[in-house]
Amino acid sequence: MKDLSMHILDIAQNSITADASLIQIAIHEDMEKNSYEIVIADDGKGMTKEICDRVTDPYFTTRTTRKVGIGLSLLRQNAEQTGGHIDIHSEPGKGTKVRSIFTYDHIDRPALGDISGTIITLVAANPEIDLIYTHTAQNGKYCFDTREIKAALEDMKISNPKIRQYLHEMIEENLTEINPDQPVDGSKYI
Amino acid sequence: MGKVKSLDDLKKMKEEVQSRINLREKSDHPENQVQVKVAMATCGIASGAKEIMDYFINELDKRNIDAIVTQTGCMGYCYAEPTVEITLPGKEPVVFGYVDTKKADEIIEEYIKKGELIDGIIPVTYKTIDE
Ligand SMILES: Nc1ncnc2c1ncn2[C@@H]1O[C@H](COP(=O)(O)OP(=O)(O)OP(=O)(O)O)[C@@H](O)[C@H]1O
Ligand SMILES: [Mg+2]
Numbered sequence: 001m002k003d004l005s006m007h008i009l010d011i012a013q014n015s016i017t018a019d020a021s022l023i024q025i026a027i028h029e030d031m032e033k034n035s036y037e038i039v040i041a042d043d044g045k046g047m048t049k050e051i052c053d054r055v056t057d058p059y060f061t062t063r064t065t066r067k068v069g070i071g072l073s074l075l076r077q078n079a080e081q082t083g084g085h086i087d088i089h090s091e092p093g094k095g096t097k098v099r100s101i102f103t104y105d106h107i108d109r110p111a112l113g114d115i116s117g118t119i120i121t122l123v124a125a126n127p128e129i130d131l132i133y134t135h136t137a138q139n140g141k142y143c144f145d146t147r148e149i150k151a152a153l154e155d156m157k158i159s160n161p162k163i164r165q166y167l168h169e170m171i172e173e174n175l176t177e178i179n180p181d182q183p184v185d186g187s188k189y190i
Numbered sequence: 191m192g193k194v195k196s197l198d199d200l201k202k203m204k205e206e207v208q209s210r211i212n213l214r215e216k217s218d219h220p221e222n223q224v225q226v227k228v229a230m231a232t233c234g235i236a237s238g239a240k241e242i243m244d245y246f247i248n249e250l251d252k253r254n255i256d257a258i259v260t261q262t263g264c265m266g267y268c269y270a271e272p273t274v275e276i277t278l279p280g281k282e283p284v285v286f287g288y289v290d291t292k293k294a295d296e297i298i299e300e301y302i303k304k305g306e307l308i309d310g311i312i313p314v315t316y317k318t319i320d321e
Binding site: 002006009013017069070074124152153162166167169170 | 196204207228231232243248252263
């Protein structure tokens with residue numbers, strides 16, 4: 001995975017596979033604590049303790065399409081490389097929460113990458129799923145909630161290309177507000 | 191600095207888009223729609239599935255094709271990612287492998303528009319993985 005937003009897309013795909021109807025993605029940049037935290041929580045089908053204990057083993061999967069699963073172990077590997085870690089809480093029938101911590105200024109911490117595009121991709125490809133994305137940085141907090149967006153859009157589809165483009169820019173502009181040190185170009189946002 | 195985009199402006203934007211959409215009248219009959227599913231498991235994402243999905247969404251709209259683009263989990267063809275499953279109305283799903291934007295363009299022009307089979311189809315008896 002080239003950057004953190006690709007991990008996010010990947011972990012959120014696990015939530016979609018687990019039939020989640022609400023996915024919450026929270027990013028917390030904390031320069032004082034020198035930590036970069038990403039939490040992805042869903043209300044999908046969850047997993048048993050046995051499975052949960054094994055999911056970050058390289059290659060563990062419950063999928064039947066292929067014998068290995070690498071999403072979570074890649075995330076763990078990347079977090080640990082920066083001196084961070086991941087922890088996973090899950091309960092069958094309730095949902096799953098994947099929390100990953102990276103060391104903020106570690107040279108091996110991947111950049112965030114195109115997070116606005118990632119959020120929009122998830123939202124447009126899964127219109128029936130709700131997504132809440134919150135991002136906290138030095139200048140404040142931004143919250144993007146598809147439930148509000150859908151209410152504003154009424155019967156207009158969130159996947160409409162003009163709407164997608166607009167939402168993409170909206171997220172990018174708001175992220176620049178909370179973290180003015182970052183370049184405006186989302187692809188370089190770190 | 192200019193004003194940051196907000197939900198209020200989104201409503202205005204919506205009215206604007208709506209007036210244009212009505213002219214084109216997108217059908218809400220899924221049976222007439224082209225279905226595009228992009229595989230988005232770890233292997234797909236790592237090989238650029240997101241860019242391919244964005245390409246399909248934008249290009250199908252630009253070219254006025256009534257289609258629905260969604261994402262799916264692993265389809266089991268990691269060696270050939272990014273993979274895309276296309277279902278034309280009334281036809282069996284077909285899976286294309288190693289899709290880059292050039293291939294995606296060809297899929298739209300040849301397969302989706304004209305129904306012509308092109309290179310890059312993954313030749314297996316394919317069952318949909320969703321269930
Ligand atoms: N949000 C979730 N809800 C329920 N189960 C989950 C969730 N995330 C992961 N799992 C379980 O953990 C396993 C491992 O996940 P991981 O992402 O590492 O691999 P995968 O999704 O199986 O395959 P890959 O990500 O390589 O395409 C999954 O097969 C699934 O059983
Ligand atoms: Mg996965």
